[in-house]
Amino acid sequence: MSTIIENKDTIITKTSGFPSNDVMLDLKDLKKVYPTPKGDYVVLEHLNLQIKKEEFVTIIGHSGCGKTTMLSMIAGLNPISGGNISVLGKHIKGPGPDRGVIFQAPSLMPWMTALQNVMLGVNQVFPHATKAQRNDIAKYYLQKVGLEDAFNKRASDLSQGMQQRVGIARAFAIKPKVLLLDEPFGMLDSLTRGELQDTLIDIWNKEKITAVMITHDVDEAIFLADRVVMMTSGPRAKIGDVLDIEFERPRTRKTVLEHDDYYKYRKHLIDFLEH
Amino acid sequence: MKQSVTLGKVTKFMGLGFISTFKDLFTGKLEKEDYKAFLRKVIVPVASVLLFLGLWHLGANALYNVEAEFRIEKALNEQGQVAADEMAACIASGDTSCQPNTLPSPSQVWTSFQSLLNDHALISADKVAFKEKTAALNEKRVAEGKDPIVYTGRPSFVDQIFRSLKTVFAGFFLALLIAVPLGIFIGLSPTLKSAFNWFIQIFKPVSPVVWYLLVFMIVKTLLIDSSEDSSFSISFIAVGLCSMWATLVNTSMGVSSVDKDYINVAKVLKLGNFQKVFKIILPSSLPLIFTGLKITLSVAWMVLIAIELLAQSPGLGLFVWEEFQNGANDSNAKIIVAMFVIGIIGFLLDRLMLSIQNWVSFEKTDAI
Numbered sequence: 001m002s003t004i005i006e007n008k009d010t011i012i013t014k015t016s017g018f019p020s021n022d023v024m025l026d027l028k029d030l031k032k033v034y035p036t037p038k039g040d041y042v043v044l045e046h047l048n049l050q051i052k053k054e055e056f057v058t059i060i061g062h063s064g065c066g067k068t069t070m071l072s073m074i075a076g077l078n079p080i081s082g083g084n085i086s087v088l089g090k091h092i093k094g095p096g097p098d099r100g101v102i103f104q105a106p107s108l109m110p111w112m113t114a115l116q117n118v119m120l121g122v123n124q125v126f127p128h129a130t131k132a133q134r135n136d137i138a139k140y141y142l143q144k145v146g147l148e149d150a151f152n153k154r155a156s157d158l159s160q161g162m163q164q165r166v167g168i169a170r171a172f173a174i175k176p177k178v179l180l181l182d183e184p185f186g187m188l189d190s191l192t193r194g195e196l197q198d199t200l201i202d203i204w205n206k207e208k209i210t211a212v213m214i215t216h217d218v219d220e221a222i223f224l225a226d227r228v229v230m231m232t233s234g235p236r237a238k239i240g241d242v243l244d245i246e247f248e249r250p251r252t253r254k255t256v257l258e259h260d261d262y263y264k265y266r267k268h269l270i271d272f273l274e275h
Numbered sequence: 276m277k278q279s280v281t282l283g284k285v286t287k288f289m290g291l292g293f294i295s296t297f298k299d300l301f302t303g304k305l306e307k308e309d310y311k312a313f314l315r316k317v318i319v320p321v322a323s324v325l326l327f328l329g330l331w332h333l334g335a336n337a338l339y340n341v342e343a344e345f346r347i348e349k350a351l352n353e354q355g356q357v358a359a360d361e362m363a364a365c366i367a368s369g370d371t372s373c374q375p376n377t378l379p380s381p382s383q384v385w386t387s388f389q390s391l392l393n394d395h396a397l398i399s400a401d402k403v404a405f406k407e408k409t410a411a412l413n414e415k416r417v418a419e420g421k422d423p424i425v426y427t428g429r430p431s432f433v434d435q436i437f438r439s440l441k442t443v444f445a446g447f448f449l450a451l452l453i454a455v456p457l458g459i460f461i462g463l464s465p466t467l468k469s470a471f472n473w474f475i476q477i478f479k480p481v482s483p484v485v486w487y488l489l490v491f492m493i494v495k496t497l498l499i500d501s502s503e504d505s506s507f508s509i510s511f512i513a514v515g516l517c518s519m520w521a522t523l524v525n526t527s528m529g530v531s532s533v534d535k536d537y538i539n540v541a542k543v544l545k546l547g548n549f550q551k552v553f554k555i556i557l558p559s560s561l562p563l564i565f566t567g568l569k570i571t572l573s574v575a576w577m578v579l580i581a582i583e584l585l586a587q588s589p590g591l592g593l594f595v596w597e598e599f600q601n602g603a604n605d606s607n608a609k610i611i612v613a614m615f616v617i618g619i620i621g622f623l624l625d626r627l628m629l630s631i632q633n634w635v636s637f638e639k640t641d642a643i
Contacts, residue, residue: 077539095542107536111558111636120554124544174544 024088024210025051025074025178031082032069043069045236047083049229051178054208058221060269061231061240067214070231071182074212075101087177097125100176100209102184106163110156114147114166115139117155121174141169144203161192165199172203179204181213185220197223198253205250218269223256228265230272241272328381335380342375371604379608384615387608395431402426430589432609436616439590442507443572443579443624446514450571454519455564458526459552462560468527479520483578487513487585506588513582518575525567529560565632572628576621591617 072078076095118138145165232240351359413423583592
């Protein structure tokens with residue numbers, strides 16, 4: 001019985017796909033299995049998702065449903081058990097700087113300064129640029145995230161929010177094709193979280209890098225996304241529902257909150273999560 | 276962003292925070308709520324030292340009396356009443372020929388300490404005089420291509436200390452040069468780890484004495500043609516081999532347990548192996564490497580004494596052994612002086628390592 005429904009879902013998502021030349025990131029029939037002594041544990045199965053160029057997709061779902069597993073598979077940090085992932089039609093092989101990651105913990109090298117942390121990536125991605133050019137790139141993105149006064153501060157001396165700003169600068173500075181965000185604001189207080197959402201969306205509006213972001217926060221999901229993807233609870237998690245958010249960009253928090261559709265979207269998401 | 280350097284910061288950095296409390300006391304900067312801290316940090320340690328000295332004094336006195344009574348009784352049993360009375364009078368008079376030989380009292384130790392310093396001053400003066408006397412002759416000898424005449428008198432206590440420090444640092448750097456690179460390779464490669472694990476587990480608990488004998492066997496043969504004194508090489512190599520295990524284990528553990536997030540960052544950025552090791556793995560394992568080095572230095576200092584003693588290599592270990600063999604009236608007191616000197620230098624070496632660790636590593640470690 002359940003396999004029939006799964007197949008039906010697969011068909012729906014496949015047929016409602018976008019023209020393939022617009023597709024940046026394509027997950028086909030993705031599967032993740034963790035072997036356990038009691039037999040295989042299937043985290044994800046028959047997961048299909050296509051993400052267009054310059055699209056911002058947020059992924060929402062219950063804890064432990066496999067969102068992070070999916071994201072780390074896209075990043076190439078977690079091996080794929082079945083199906084495939086392609087970026088611009090090319091199957092991914094392991095991690096690479098074409099898929100920038102903003103981790104849940106800022107994951108900065110605490111012994112480096114903010115600038116050195118960003119330069120670590122920039123040096124790697126632009127090896128042919130001059131030292132001054134690379135410095136300029138790193139400084140530009142640190143300015144963009146509001147850290148023009150903290151270039152030479154050690155990462156360990158920065159607050160959690162500022163560290164995550166460096167994380168954002170580091171991810172954008174390597175100019176990835178796809179940006180993967182794993183609950184990047186989950187560890188911050190709500191005030192800082194709001195500020196960082198604004199920073200993220202400002203810089204994203206300029207760069208328009210295809211982004212996939214995991215979040216637990218319904219409001220964050222609506223505010224940032226073009227599409228909200230809802231995942232079913234595991235095991236054998238897959239895409240449960242997709243909601244298009246049709247607010248115009250650039251958005252401000254005020255216009256979004258005052259928009260008539262906002263509560264409709266919000267209700268849709270909460271209904272899915274509570275069902 | 277310039278930070279002013281104050282006494283408080285410097286002493287805290289070096290793990291000697293109590294010094295600034297003293298300073299606050301004398302400059303009258305102590306607040307009311309600081310008195311509790313003052314009591315805990317100054318009064319209690321001073322009181323415990325005084326208590327220790329008092330107990331020591333009483334204990335030494337008791338042992339002295341036991342030994343004195345034994346001597347008198349022995350004289351009585353073997354030579355009769357007259358000899359016993361003579362012995363009692365002799366002991367009471369403080370004559371060095373018949374003093375009971377036992378645990379010296381704190382004041383005797385202090386006297387010996389001063390006499391050792393005087394002895395050092397004498398020997399230093401002697402050395403200077405010797406140098407002046409032989410300066411002209413040595414110049415001539417060097418011009419003729421001969422070896423200059425060197426001072427061959429006995430070393431003073433202070434010379435022995437410096438000789439010991441030289442040995443311990445030579446051993447420490449040997450341990451560092453072997454253990455840190457090897458630890459990094461073992462930490463990076465699970466294959467190397469399983470290759471070396473049995474080796475580490477078996478050799479780690481081996482006693483310094485056995486290490487010394489092993490090194491002795493090898494170095495003696497290697498230097499068979501050399502006329503040089505091999506005792507220094509043998510002792511520092513043995514010290515290095517005894518003490519390197521802590522650094523080896525800590526380094527490999529630090530390297531193999533780098534935060535997974537950092538490794539993920541390196542993977543996403545596709546850092547090369549060289550960059551991964553030098554920019555991420557090494558800096559992040561520095562705190563553990565330094566913990567290992569700190570243990571290594573203190574172990575090196577601890578085993579040094581035993582090894583110098585065995586190797587007959589000049590230094591504090593040999594000093595202690597010679598005093599013990601010597602059996603002079605103040606030998607025991609000199610041994611106790613050496614014990615305190617060894618302890619205090621060990622403490623200072625530990626603080627030195629802590630300062631270096633806080634200097635180079637991103638994690639600040641407090642003194643224990």
